Amino acid sequence: MRNYSIALIPGDGIGVDVIREGKKVIDTVCELDGGVSIQYQKFNWSCEYYLKHGTMMPEDGLEILKNFDSIYLGAVGYPGVPDHISLWGLLLPIRRQFQQYINIRPVKLLRGIQSPLANRGVEDLDFIVIRENNEGEYSSIGGRMYEGTNMDMAIQNSVFTKHGVERVLRYAFELANKQGKRKQLTAATKSNGINHTMPFWDEYVCKINKEYPEVSTDIVHIDALCAYFVTRPDTFDVVVASNLFGDILTDLGAAIVGGLGIAPSANINPEKKFPSMFEPVHGSAPDIAGKGIANPTAAIWCASMMLEHLGETKLARAIMVVLEDVLAEGAVVTPDLGGKATTEEFGDEVCKRLKERYK
Known part of the structure; x- marks a missing residue:
């Protein structure tokens, strides 16, 4: 037993x-x-x-x-x-x-559920989003100063560590390699606008990719990636993202397969x-x-x-x-x-x- x-x-x-x-x-x-x-x-x-x-x-x-x-x-x-x-x-x-530290959200259209995307069926919507779940943009570092005055301010710091980034990326690459339909991994970024943490993230995507040469890898800006979830969801296999970007992508992913419910x-x-x-x-x-x-x-x-x-x-x-x-x-x-x-x-x-x- x-x-x-x-x-x-x-x-x-x-x-x-x-x-x-x-x-x-x-x-x-x-x-x-x-x-x-x-x-x-x-x-x-x-x-x-x-x-x-x-x-x-x-x-x-x-x-x-x-x-x-x-x-x-x-x-x-x-x-x-x-x-x-x-x-x-x-x-x-x-x-x-x-x-x-791993948040798994399947983006899969179940039989019997209708996607709000026109002409999309169960064969088009079946991939997994891996979200970093412990650090990133949701780190509890920062604070408020001068509340109630004209200098009222808030600071929220993002924290990306070698340890945290490597472990979530390695998990995603391993998943794409062993269970992916296409052995394909898509990594979300915004390195054209966030000039410290996102290049750091991209650097480690490329580094870990060398351990998995058989996995095809793309690094895609989050705004474009959101659009692609709607316009070409059938092209994804495993998607990996930081805490905030993963949060956004997974809710969008839920929406295209029938809703958060x-x-x-x-x-x-x-x-x-x-x-x-x-x-x-x-x-x-x-x-x-x-x-x-x-x-x-x-x-x-x-x-x-x-x-x-x-x-x-x-x-x-x-x-x-x-x-x-x-x-x-x-x-x-x-x-x-x-x-x-x-x-x-x-x-x-x-x-x-x-x-x-x-x-």
């Missing part, structure tokens, strides 16, 4: 709704396989927790989490709690303290020294929380990615096949996809199809 421990952090709003369905799918596929046992521990760390305790998680929260195999996170955010508090109080400390993400510590974290990228959407209309596709997709990371490739792939079957048939889908199914009914349908598949 293969045993895993997972920390459940449903968070706020629809995070609670969709993580419930994702867990249900995990439990179903593991039970059907018979060789996997998962122990969960649920944590109510959220904006509601913050309003009661003045912090997004306990002081020893990271110490509590560090021994789990994975973290399954819903969404955080709620009116009355500023976004910088919810983000810097929970999500970013987990990403950084656990060295989850169905997009998954993985925050990976490749060495597995610390747990990795898997989360849908949609927000907490408190206006529809508890109404049973949230689409759990992203959470279920994240569940598949989590099992893949744990080495349960067979189970991960089974989830994705069944998920796409349900979406493609369109009979039991949520209102955002033109259906009438509830969040729970969608999850139940995926579980039902998994049971049929394993007969």
Whole structure:
């Protein structure tokens, strides 16, 4: 029996709704396989927790989490709690303290989902964006001076280190080399306008490329790259970007394959020294929380990615096949996809199809 421990952090709003369905799918596929046992521990760390305790998680929260195999996170955010508090109080400390320096965002059009791009199908939209997840433009170095005066000012420093840049680039090159359809890597830059960090980034792209001569490599300015995501998405294989540029590209990537509501993400510590974290990228959407209309596709997709990371490739792939079957048939889908199914009914349908598949 293969045993895993997972920390459940449903968070706020629809995070609670969709993580419930994702867990249900995990439990179903593991039970059907018979060789996997998962122990969960649920944590109510959220904006509601913050309003009661003045912090997004306990002081020893990271110490509590560090021994789990994975973290399954819903969404955080709620009116009355500023976004910088919810983000810097929970999500970013987990990403950084656990060295989850790789953010994986598949840009893949699932069967049954229609892209907003005209005449684009599943064969055109299938690539991966690797985002540097720990430093870059989102470094917490800088500050404010002279607040409330005519000299009010803010400074935010970007931090690009040899260590940080090399490890994300090497991961992306390795992925392109081993799993890429074309063995092609595209690196985002803006070295014509940002004259220190971006040439530094480009220099290391070229340096690491020498270790992978079989990988075709392009360095493309971020503004042009955004345009290419729309005009020629079928030309990409693996895209790698710094923290800010990766954030922008992945949201654009989600938009062209159906929207943030169905997009998954993985925050990976490749060495597995610390747990990795898997989360849908949609927000907490408190206006529809508890109404049973949230689409759990992203959470279920994240569940598949989590099992893949744990080495349960067979189970991960089974989830994705069944998920796409349900979406493609369109009979039991949520209102955002033109259906009438509830969040729970969608999850139940995926579980039902998994049971049929394993007969």
